[in-house]
Amino acid sequence: MVTLSVISILLLFSFTSAGKNDVYEGFTVHGIKLREQSEVTILREVVAILDLDVWSHGAVGLRDAVVMVSKENESKLLDYLDENGIHHYVHLADVVKALDEHDEAVSNWKRRRNGKMVPFEDYPTYEEVKFILTLVVNDYMERLATKYPNLVTLVNAGPSFEGRDVKYLKISTTNFTDSSKPIYFMDATMHSREWVTTPVTLYAMHRLLEDLRSDEHDLLETVDWIIMPIVNPDGYVYTHTDERLWRRTRSYRPEISTCYGVDANRNFNISFNTIGVSSNPCSDIYPGPAPFSEIEAVYIRDIVFEHLDRIQVYLNIHSYGNFILFGFDDLTLPPNAVELHYVGAVMGAAIDTVKLPIAPHYLVGNSAYLLYPVSGSAQDYVQYVGVPYAYTLELPEFLRYDFRVPPEYIEQINIETWRGIAASARASTLFYTRRHNSV
Structure with a gap:
């Protein structure tokens, strides 16, 4: 019989590649206050125009929307929101740093558990x-x-x-x-x-x-x-x-595009x-x-x-x-x-x-x-x-x-x-x- 301790040992392995988060160099994440439904429509428009990575769509008056944007498009996003009077704030100023810190936190968690993980x-x-x-x-x-x-x-x-x-x-x-x-x-x-x-x-x-x-x-x-x-x-x-922030599948159809994957949902x-x-x-x-x-x-x-x-x-x-x-x-x-x-x-x-x-x-x-x-x-x-x-x-x-x-x-x-x-x-x-x- 394989015991739980064997699982614990296996769970200590990590397949994280050093520096893998560098792909998000220059990216920032912004929270967006949604006060009325018209602002949801405006947000959808800018998301489509700039092809933003939406982390959370939020809910009017209840939840803030959260989006990630590249360095090249950050000013366009913020200008668009400002022009429409939509309040926003910085959720993450440095995505690479945030992800690196999370990777380290997960590694430390495993070490602290000392083989007692389930x-x-x-x-x-x-x-x-x-x-x-x-x-x-x-x-x-x-x-x-x-x-x-x-x-x-x-x-x-x-x-x-x-x-x-x-x-x-x-x-x-x-x-x-x-x-x-x-x-x-x-x-x-x-x-x-x-x-x-x-x-x-x-x-x-x-x-x-x-x-x-x-x-x-x-x-x-x-x-x-x-x-x-x-x-x-x-x-x-x-x-x-x-x-780390990949969302899609990994299917590949070169006759359509050199990009990988589809939103399965x-x-x-x-x-x-x-x-x-x-x-x-x-x-x-x-x-x-x-x-x-x-x-x-x-x-x-x-x-x-x-x-x-x-x-x-x-x-x-x-x-x-x-x-x-x-x-x-x-x-x-x-x-x-x-x-x-x-x-x-x-x-x-x-x-x-x-x-x-x-x-x-x-x-x-x-x-x-x-x-x-x-x-x-x-x-x-x-x-x-x-x-x-x-x-x-x-x-x-x-x-x-x-x-x-x-x-x-x-x-x-x-x-x-x-x-x-x-x-x-x-x-x-x-x-x-x-x-x-x-x-």
């Missing part, structure tokens, strides 16, 4: 996550094979564009054969720079398999689970080795390439040449259709901003919008009961109204094809840490998010049981 308390590399997934299955099945011989199945959806395995766990007491049980499907790291999303999924596995509390047996006995920790492994690896076949996207193949919101051009999006689609009659909740986990969002992104609402809002509010309220005072309360609502319209999102597509409750979860924002969440906060985010996941599983299961019993 998978969901760190930012594991792809290789570490791949090992952990195998270990969770084998170790748990070895200890509990006689009682739960079919509790866990490790599935390889297939290779990414660059050939890395895209794996996920199926967790079920009935090996997914009981049609009366709803399925909760969650995934993470569709946007590769959002590292803090992966530990949340690993922690969910831990709670279901290794630390099932006495008051949580219903979550395992009445719900089946599909958990994919890294949707976009190519991009995730690239953020560890080359560009704009690549789904719903209102494809119509709003909230860019035709520039080098843009972070480039949707791709066609719906499902990205194999990583195809895997999400195929899992959904394989279990469409039973998936009750789809949770697409992102970072950051304290949002629970649902469709549709074209400013229309699904027929069950009231139920969608209710289950989302249950999730948010459960998280807020244990959140840190420095984090805002979760905002719950339609993604287009609360943030901005987009096309081709996973959330919208999964909702449209028939999953009752499809959400985008934006994990917490702590002070000014944006994507650079200190590892000391990972445990807090895991615990509070699990509260929300558990609450939403129970709330949605009630609706599922009623519908199932009425058929």
